[in-house]
Amino acid sequence: DGTIRFDDVRFAYDPERPILKGISFEVPAGKSVAIVGPSGAGKSTISRLLFRFYDVQDGAVTIDGQDVRDVTQTSLRAAIGMVPQDTVLFNDTIAYNIRYGRPDASDEDVHQAAEMAQIADFIDGLPQGYETMVGERGLKLSGGEKQRVAIARTILKAPPILILDEATSALDTATEQEIQASLDLVSRGRTTLVIAHRLSTVIGADEIIVLRDGQIAERGKHADLLAIP
Numbered sequence: 001d002g003t004i005r006f007d008d009v010r011f012a013y014d015p016e017r018p019i020l021k022g023i024s025f026e027v028p029a030g031k032s033v034a035i036v037g038p039s040g041a042g043k044s045t046i047s048r049l050l051f052r053f054y055d056v057q058d059g060a061v062t063i064d065g066q067d068v069r070d071v072t073q074t075s076l077r078a079a080i081g082m083v084p085q086d087t088v089l090f091n092d093t094i095a096y097n098i099r100y101g102r103p104d105a106s107d108e109d110v111h112q113a114a115e116m117a118q119i120a121d122f123i124d125g126l127p128q129g130y131e132t133m134v135g136e137r138g139l140k141l142s143g144g145e146k147q148r149v150a151i152a153r154t155i156l157k158a159p160p161i162l163i164l165d166e167a168t169s170a171l172d173t174a175t176e177q178e179i180q181a182s183l184d185l186v187s188r189g190r191t192t193l194v195i196a197h198r199l200s201t202v203i204g205a206d207e208i209i210v211l212r213d214g215q216i217a218e219r220g221k222h223a224d225l226l227a228i229p
């Protein structure tokens with residue numbers, strides 16, 4: 001389960017300026033759909049509607065046939081995992097940061113998630129910037145390592161639905177490829193909505209939707225879209 005549907009969704013932050021002008025798509029359970037488009041096209045707005053940070057003004061967003069307006073934000077947060085562009089770490093150990101959202105998880109499960117995300121070596125360390133508060137030396141995490149913390153958190157949470165919102169766009173090309181490979185593993189078998197700037201980062205998506213000016217301009221597989229001038 002975890003099928004997402006947007007049915008003729010219309011949304012505006014400001015009534016004078018519609019952002020989504022009738023968007024329909026489905027992410028079938030376990031599949032991945034990528035939303036691609038220029039900055040300001042409305043990509044992140046789509047993920048905010050799914051989380052119910054805002055409610056649609058017309059049309060409907062459903063998960064497994066249920067309108068998200070009938071679902072509590074607590075259940076939505078439990079069902080949806082999110083890897084954002086920049087992961088903000090809490091003032092505590094990396095292990096604590098991985099456990100965030102799953103306070104009851106065992107140490108063993110946290111460790112296993114960290115191993116899968118390849119950050120097991122430093123889960124007892126503190127992120128740099130917070131060390132003075134406890135008199136310890138903090139770890140200077142690279143952007144890629146911070147994304148690995150977010151990946152470990154997602155592995156532990158194991159949500160049916162995953163949103164990757166520009167999850168690799170702040171990284172250099174070599175790191176982007178490494179993190180992309182880890183994200184591919186995590187998203188396998190999960191309903192995944194990928195938000196990206198560039199087509200080249202969503203080659204494996206089951207469907208790619210090109211959003212332009214609040215509307216779906218093109219849709220298809222990566223190879224189909226490459227043929228568009």
Ligand code: ADP
Binds near residue numbers: 019037038042045
């Ligand atoms: P994208 O993710 O494609 O860059 P967004 O969905 O973040 O685009 O934003 C789409 C448009 O909505 C942009 O023009 C942006 O300025 C505007 N916008 C985003 N959030 C808000 C908000 N909270 N209030 C008003 N306008 C907003």
Ligand code: ADP
Binds near residue numbers: 040044085
């Ligand atoms: P991003 O998704 O790129 O990290 P945001 O989603 O926060 O950034 O915002 C996307 C765009 O929406 C930005 O151009 C930002 O300036 C604009 N935006 C965000 N919140 C508001 C708001 N409350 N009012 C107007 N514009 C906003």
